[in-house]
Amino acid sequence: MRIFTASLATETNTFSPVPTDMHAFEAAFFARPGEHPDRPTLCSSPVPILRRRGRAEGFTVIEGTSCWAEPAGLIQRQTYETLRDTILAELQAALPVDGVVLGLHGAMVAQGYDDPEGDLLQRIRAIVGPDVLVAAEFDPHSHLTPLRVAQLDLMAAFLEFPHTDFEERGEHVVDLSLRAIRGEIDPAISTFDCRMITIYPTSREPMRSFVDRLKALEGMNGVLSISVIHGFMAGDVPEMGTRIVVVTDSDKTMGDALARTLGHELYGMRRETAMPMLDTETGLDEARRLRAARPDKPVVLADVWDNPGGGVAGDGTHILRHILLRGDMGSVALATIWDPVAVSFCHAAGEGAEIDLRFGGKSGPHGGEPIDARVKVLHVADAGWQSFRASRVTLGRAATIRLVGTEVDVVLITSRTQTYEPDIFSNMGVDFMRKDLLLVKSTNHFHAGFAPVASEILYVAAPTSYPTDPATTPYAKASLALWPRVPDPLGLDA
16 A cells, blocks of 8 residues: 655635745745654644554555645745645655545635645646545635545544644544545545634634534444534635535435534534633733732733734734733733844844844734834744644744833744744743733634643734624625625524
């Protein structure tokens, strides 16, 4: 048995001012054939999993290129086509193969390509023919197109948000792929369009119980896999929106019915799934109250929309400026602000130096003006990093500063990334457990890592360039017949 595997992934915010080029992939993660580390990245777990399984079970794995760029704006056309054609050439050289198993994200958009993953899969199918298994793991914050489904024999997305299960779901896809190649199962994909777009955190109800039930259904009565494609509201493409995917063992009729039933159930919860969000001043008032009530642990406040994981620059200063103006928030640490220029100044000055520094607010007007302050350089790193489960996420060159006359520390980075786990602070010289408030830029991926160390977690919706309200977002390509723009597009409300 011979299996080809590769990964090409990023998440494209079509409203973002930050373009994506080859350097963006090389700066975040780029592994040529055979160079992928044994630990996975968010969208490439099938590669190291297949490597391990192949060695243990005696089949041949041919690795292609694996790469990831931090979420941002449109992918440069030449960059996408170069990466696509590289992987296709590697596949062509690997023939004959019995299967192709890919790690994809599902929300890529390139110049001239609304559906790069569909384009890639269609070209792969043309190379291997109709009888070779083609499978992929996806991020749920993606778009599901008929073109993709038509090329795939099986697929699954992460079920958890935060995505704590990306490696587990990679194992799931690999296991089903091997069973299919061996003739033990005959997968059939069913989908249902829920005609809506919102946020579905599994760190709270009702999504916690819904996903737990999906997991319980897998492996029962011919159901091989169930996924929720959350959709990505910052991607203006025709298939933007929420969908259910059911993979059965050669029973598409049953799969279609189950997908519809689950889709209707999720649709009925659409007003309840998103976490409560506060405005900036209310959030800071609540954080101060909670810290006074429980001083043993810091309060964690999420800057939900100025999140590089959603494709924005992540250099917004709105909440930080309010913290500084109030002067009553105690000891604060912020992760992170993307500012390569400010980082270079801090490195040039060195640890312990005090300098006048302008930082943040450079990518556009939406997240606030730059901050000008006298700062002390507390820590510098040539290769900063943080954990995300079993993977390691680069910060690039990084620096930690303290604004003189305050207890406010800020982690500055050069490689854009959202905040995942508390070691983003400790790796950069910040004793986060001694802080009153931890301000993190992430929608929900931070939750699993920070919940054990936080007295409380609050979500704040501050100004940003991210399109936060799909009811009013000026989409040009996405369907306008989705909830919440339309009150009841499926006509199921009583």
